[in-house]
Amino acid sequence: MEQERTFRAGIDIGTESVNIVVMNDARIIYSQTLVTEQAGPVAVKALLDQAAAEMKWPSGFVPPLVSTGIGKKTIPLALKTSTDMVCHAEGARWHFPEARTVIDIGASGSRVLRLSAMGRVEKFAVNAKCASGTGIYLRNMTQILESSFEEMSALSEGVSESTEVSNYCAVFAESEVISMIHSGESKERLAAGVFDAVVDRLMEQINRVGLNAPLVMTGGVARNQGLVRSLERRVGLRAMIPPEPEIVGALGAALMAGKEIEAPAKRLEVGDH
């Protein structure tokens, strides 16, 4: 069909979830998140099948596709791969063109990007080696606090003095929080303390990169109001959150797919950093 010619897709294969964004004419026309333990290619096929069914694509049609995320190399269908950094920067700027700092917290790592006025990544810091302060850290803490992410955010709301989680290591911090619960520490103050601990880790990266307003947060963890509040308090800036922060990486990849089609000569821009 004629209209599908202008379709572009981006896929972000993370450690905990796989996201797809389909764009047409600079608009997001479809997006989906699959939280899965399946291997990248299996999850991507499921997502593409779902998209094809919902958008009534002719059989066998796959739009030009760019992949990103930890499993980006596992997708033979992709025109090319792009780095998380470029995709999160592009995706954040699509929502907020004036963005100068992007903080992305994923399941197993986080990154802070400083952008120039033109949107180039000027400086960045990445944590991918240590679980402290990552989405997995937060998820494990929700289990210990027997709360959902939303409940944990609600718990922390209005807490003026949080309980300090003094252990850096995710494993030791879990034991610390468990023993504090046993000794009667309030869940509200602990929830706030856990968010503050995640912000402590982010500050290490922010201090290396510098922080310019406007600030955008991406990645599913940005849905967490408690964390956003803690970060905003610490840096004294408002954070702008896209309506679906978890698809920003995939959105960036879809935007890169668009560039790839429109200007194949500009390949250098999306090389691995």
Added chain:
Amino acid sequence: MIFAGIDVGSRTTCALLLQDGQVLSHGLIGTGADSEATSRRAMDIALAESGVTDREVKGIMATGYGRVLVPFADQIISEISCHARGAHQLFPEARTVLDMGGQDCKAIRLDGDGNPLNFTMNDKCAAGTGRFLEVMAETLRLPLEEIGPLSLRSTEQIGINSFCTVFAQSEVSLLLRQGKTKEDILAGLHRALCVRILSLLNKVGIEEEFVITGGIAKNVGVVRVIEEKLGIVARLPRESQIVGALGAAILAEESR
């Protein structure tokens, strides 16, 4: 005269009674949520075993992570001094001690009299402590005591890429799903752990005799990898988890 040493670790507590340089008895139990009660219980076990009463004990030295939580101790001292002194008592030629417990790892260099010369320690990151192996044993659904011997039966070399305990846990789950054997995974984990141990040891420098203390000395797989990498034979105490308490008891006696 009888003296006592109590080592309250993050996972294990040991109380030990010493008379004229000879160990009378010891009590070794898991550290509970209440360190005070745990230390009392370990002490009671040691007393009961040798038929000694509280009043016969002339001095009590507490050490370890929970040393300030032993209300009946007369003195406290850092576990570095105790491990050095305890290792020296068992192996008078000891010059390097590796002590790995439930939540930390220490490399200590000591002089010919059992005094620590210098040391390095990791208690910030679970990777490189006994906790790493505890988490992995849990992930593999194996009792901690079994992982050492099992790892020796490995036939395929597997590399573990994650440094972090949390990420390594996911990596292990993935390896299991890929059909890798527990034996091979364990051997890979032990090699990964040894990388952290060796970097600690290299900071203080290794001189023979080399003694391994703490719970890790009971893991034959880890001991074997360390020995291979260093090219030296490690000295192992018969009961590796009492060395800190032994050192504490000796230091209690010497401080009289």
